[in-house]
Amino acid sequence: MTIGHAAVVVVFALVGWALCAAAIAIGFAVTTQTVALIVHAIVAPVVFAGLSRVYFTRFAYTTPLVTAMLFLGIVAALDLVVVAALILRSFAMFGSVLGTWLPFVLIFAATWATGIAAGRQHGMARP
Numbered sequence: 001m002t003i004g005h006a007a008v009v010v011v012f013a014l015v016g017w018a019l020c021a022a023a024i025a026i027g028f029a030v031t032t033q034t035v036a037l038i039v040h041a042i043v044a045p046v047v048f049a050g051l052s053r054v055y056f057t058r059f060a061y062t063t064p065l066v067t068a069m070l071f072l073g074i075v076a077a078l079d080l081v082v083v084a085a086l087i088l089r090s091f092a093m094f095g096s097v098l099g100t101w102l103p104f105v106l107i108f109a110a111t112w113a114t115g116i117a118a119g120r121q122h123g124m125a126r127p
Contacts, residue, residue, distance in 0.1 A: 016051050052071075
């Protein structure tokens, strides 16, 4: 993978993370914490499925499994450093299944499944 290819993957993950961050920020501003977290858990896989669809139809530099791991790793790292360490100054968010772990699992699953589906449509089933 070239630096340019890696940059594409990182940009897609950053855009997904930013859209999820916007969803959670708006949710916290307009509704209860529980409702905001539920909406975030719904929005996260939808956002990453959409981004993955574009990524796999236009670029597909990595396999669906590798892409899912990279997207999730980047999102988790940003949550750890930006959200937990810098903004919240607490790592308590990692104790929340609804707020952190469910969206992580759904981001991974949506990315992987979208990549597999895109590969099948283009005649290349890459796990």
